[in-house]
Amino acid sequence: MVLLLRSVAYWLQSTLFDLPPDQRISGLGGLPVDAMLIPAAGGVLLGLIGLALRRRKARYVDLVEANALHGGKLSMVDSLIITGQTIISNGFGASVGLEAAYTQMGGVAASKLGDMLQLRRGDMRKLVGCGAAGAIAAAFGAPLTGAFYAFELIIGTYTIATLAPVMAASIAAVLVTALFGHGEPIVTIPEVITIGVPQVLLIILSGLVTGAIGILLMRLVGSVEQAFRTFKIPTWARPAVGGLAVGALGLITPAVLSAGHGALEKAFAAPPLPVVLAISIVFLKVLASAISLGAGFRGGLFFASLFLGAILGQVLYWVALWINPGLFPEPSIPMLVGMAGLAAAIVGGPLTMAFLALETSGSLPLTVAVLVAAVASSMLVRETFGYSFTTWRFHLRGETIRSAHDVGWMRNLTVGRMMRRDVKSVSEEMTLKEFRRLYPLGAATRVIGLRDDGRYAGMIDVADAYADEALEDGAMVGSILRHTDVMLHPALGAVDAEALFEKHNADALVVVSDLAERKVIGTLTESHLLRRYSNELERARADLAQ
CATH class of the missing domain: 1.10.3080.10 (Clc chloride channel)
Incomplete structure (x- = not known):
């Protein structure tokens, strides 16, 4: 040729x-x-x-x-x-x-x-x-x-x-x-x-x-x-x-x-x-x-x-x-x-x-x-x-390619592939008394708070509902929401997602279909992301050695 x-x-x-x-x-x-x-x-x-x-x-x-x-x-x-x-x-x-x-x-x-x-x-x-x-x-x-x-x-x-x-x-x-x-x-x-x-x-x-x-x-x-x-x-x-x-x-x-x-x-x-x-x-x-x-x-x-x-x-x-x-x-x-x-x-x-x-x-x-x-x-x-x-x-x-090293797996390792879809959610206007009845300690770790129109409002750490005794039973769930404006989307890569976890000191973040519509489709924890990233990295290194 x-x-x-x-x-x-x-x-x-x-x-x-x-x-x-x-x-x-x-x-x-x-x-x-x-x-x-x-x-x-x-x-x-x-x-x-x-x-x-x-x-x-x-x-x-x-x-x-x-x-x-x-x-x-x-x-x-x-x-x-x-x-x-x-x-x-x-x-x-x-x-x-x-x-x-x-x-x-x-x-x-x-x-x-x-x-x-x-x-x-x-x-x-x-x-x-x-x-x-x-x-x-x-x-x-x-x-x-x-x-x-x-x-x-x-x-x-x-x-x-x-x-x-x-x-x-x-x-x-x-x-x-x-x-x-x-x-x-x-x-x-x-x-x-x-x-x-x-x-x-x-x-x-x-x-x-x-x-x-x-x-x-x-x-x-x-x-x-x-x-x-x-x-x-x-x-x-x-x-x-x-x-x-x-x-x-x-x-x-x-x-x-x-x-x-x-x-x-x-x-x-x-x-x-x-x-x-x-x-x-x-x-x-x-x-x-x-x-x-x-x-x-x-x-x-x-x-x-x-x-x-x-x-x-x-x-x-x-x-x-x-x-x-x-x-x-x-x-x-x-x-x-x-x-x-x-x-x-x-x-x-x-x-x-x-x-x-x-x-x-x-x-x-x-x-x-x-x-x-x-x-x-x-x-x-x-x-x-x-x-x-x-x-x-x-x-x-x-593009951000610096060499021919195989980074395609990093592009394929997206939030959409790693997130969990079994989302537990409540209205942000629910009282803490009702929330505690639905989610006693140990029943769940995190719950998603939603607005009246079904859009994402924030993430609730269940432990927060029991940690502050000053919160009365009549208080709203909205008072303990976290990460109200921090969201992931399915196409986001693992590296960019980890940067968001690091920036906002978050253990878990919500995944929305669109950042403007804020419709919740899943959640992703930092520990799961790092574990998947580590596994894929080891697999890539094994391919190089073979």
Whole structure:
């Protein structure tokens, strides 16, 4: 599937941009003026597709969301739509990569296989991770990279139980691509280096800089989306407007177009760019990627972040050369460090980047250097921003997903599933004498007080009716009501419900069908909620260990 999708996208690029054989669009020296209209044409096509799909009102689910909330369940139709939009975006030159399409199709194939085999939730999530691992391994010719991409980003954790199937998928994918004459690493760096304290300090600095640029790029995507909303540009027209802007940037340098494969190969094969030119390309590529995604083009930033990081690595090389010419023997070393730092910031997988360096260079010292940069970048993003690009997109639309850890059971564990429906109720105007006759001590723990119209008035702790001797038998039940304005509703999640218990220091709360109508349908105690939550948490942990 990876080879097929790649071939279709490259065919589109070759046809539309009239590329020479074996030439990538981002590696061209320049473009004719009319080529700036090609990304805009792709935007028009995406806008028309969006209009045609408007009636579906579907929210397309990617692998991270599927594993986090839906137990690995993916829709084949939705995945084909995502993949088609990604191919159009990349094929027409938008500044996005194909990795989103690769992993989506790998994941949905695994999900449908799991459906056929009727796998349980935990196994389905692992199998979807295998599909993603195979896709990334095939795309980069790197089985360890694919495997740890799945562990860090799709499954959300690494266990011995998942090692064998995920590694098997990654190795098999690389072997299959090798049968077709592909499967080589994206670049090869044979240089062996020695890492000392001066290099480590520069590498940490590189990690912090790439982390900051990763945050800038993610923020910029949200800013572009906000700008389109501010200027009230219709959703269907945004890709065309964004495509025109990206095409204009492509006239300055074609390196900003597509994912950047050709430009990356050219960067490693040619001498390092001058500092000003390298910084300019980074600026233009960041802008092009943000406009592409903010305008509505579909795709990922995995490879784009590798290209950006490589150019930033050239800047690091010039800095090191200015400090001490012997720090880095050649520019490919800081380029690989920059690739790992920026990709770890945006994609969110430091170990994935470390293994990419290992499989690219075969050098353990260089792998350690890359890991230092990736960890520094990831820590900066985590502490100051808190999201990778994928989870940032969830945040922009109101989701709270931080990773692919299975939190779907938390969404399913609602108040409506846990409440008791056998509610005891009395009128709030009943006298305490009558209440004590109906509910002697020990007969019940809590009773619901209702208004004349049947709406919730408050909760009565039966012990309160006997605790205060100053209350005369003629006093009304309404005088001992608790939590008169605190109610739960059936769709409320366990975490939010517990927050209400904590805030109001309540042992039990009423459940109403609607907060405005206040019609009582059940009750829920804090002890029962915590017990159910604990049981589900233990079950989720057991799934991870199996």
